[in-house]
Amino acid sequence: MPDQCGTMTLTQTLTTACGAFAPGHLGALTRFIPFELVDDILDRPGRRGRTRTVPGRVAVYFVLALALFADASYGRVWDTLCAALRQAGRLVAAVTEAGLADARRRLGPDPLRELFEVAAGPLGRPCARGVSYRGLRTVAFDGCRSTRVPETGDNVAWLGRYKVAAGVAAYPLLAVMALAETGTRALLGAVVGPYRGEVEAASQLMGHLRQDMLVLADRGFDANAFIRAVHASRAALLLRICSSRRPAVLRIPADGSFLSVIAGVPVRVITATVTVTCADGSTHRGEYRLATTLTDVRRHPAEDLLALYHERWGATRSRTRLSELPDRRIDLMSTA
Incomplete structure (x- = not known):
């Protein structure tokens, strides 16, 4: 029987959000906090307002990034989040630190609290050493x-x-x-x-x-x-x-x-x-x-x-x- 060989193509489908802030800015964050989860929390009654320069989803990732870069100013954190978008040639609106503070104030603590309650939990496999x-x-x-x-x-x-x-x-x-x-x-x-x-x-x-x-x-x-x-x-x-x-x-x-x-x-x-x-x-x-x-x-x-x-x-x-x-x-x- 003659040798047979073939090729197989594997295709992976990824779902991403649309718009300038599709990656949620920090790709590492969207790996652990998917944008679908953030959108679901923000879709609760009374939380969707008019579209602003800093949408609610972006404000959530911005507040999470503030915790990662605790020693940096609002402006520095915003620049860090937008760096990849600017490198890709995307236009990012200029936002003042006062505007970022307003976005955080509008967001309030409740969405972050609910996000933590969903994301918190054990991570280690029972068979892992030290767990x-x-x-x-x-x-x-x-x-x-x-x-x-x-x-x-x-x-x-x-x-x-x-x-x-x-x-x-x-x-x-x-x-x-x-x-x-x-x-x-x-x-x-x-x-x-x-x-x-x-x-x-x-x-x-x-x-x-x-x-x-x-x-x-x-x-x-x-x-x-x-x-x-x-x-x-x-x-x-x-x-x-x-x-x-x-x-x-x-x-x-x-x-x-x-x-x-x-x-x-x-x-x-x-x-x-x-x-x-x-x-x-x-x-x-x-x-x-x-x-x-x-x-x-x-x-x-x-x-x-x-x-x-x-x-x-x-x-x-x-x-x-x-x-x-x-x-x-x-x-x-x-x-x-």
Whole structure:
């Protein structure tokens, strides 16, 4: 039978928007935030106005770009967005910074909030290294309250005046609390507003937790309300508890940890001593305790959970056993 050969042509069809701002300016952004999604959000009742120099879709991508180029002025960001269009010979309307500010003001916060709620979510594949622990996707709460905003009447009425040791902060402070996937740092949810305390802010994000997740939390979240809320969501918990908490010892497994109950939730408490040796030869020694709802000693060895807890801060580092690190030593402490 004679040899046969042939060719095959594969055609890919791409859907793009029309008009001068078809790419949404930043092609990288339209890969993750398709213009169809932006148009759908802007098509909600009451959001379509007359056509302006900066249409609503363009204003959305402009605000997203402001976050990418936080240190640049409005004009510089606009020039960056339009650079590819100008290189392609397209005419782009000149817009002043005041006009860009008006476009952002007309857009308002609601479309961006809805866009975030659609786009936010875990990104890592469960099989990827550092994304999950024994089938549980690792996530963590984290927040800040140091973002200063202009001292306008509306901002002060909304955020209030934050008291500091020296008196009152010079500017109103905006608090942010986020729930992130530790392996990729992708945000699952976030709340923005006046500072109410980490536990109270995190309580507003409990609806994003699932039973296939493991929450890593530091001792700032050591509160009965937080422990109950995570347990009610059916997610697992690995929490560093404060030294002032003294849970009762109910049973001591062979690994030196002990079983107890905190806030009505069955937990396992692991106590460890950490010794860190610095490059100059000095050593630092400290003790901390972890409480976890993963009570199966064989499936979840104490040493593995101790190593896992540190991924709350080293989210992108590949998982390694702490006993293999040359500059750190972990000693499990028996409570017997």
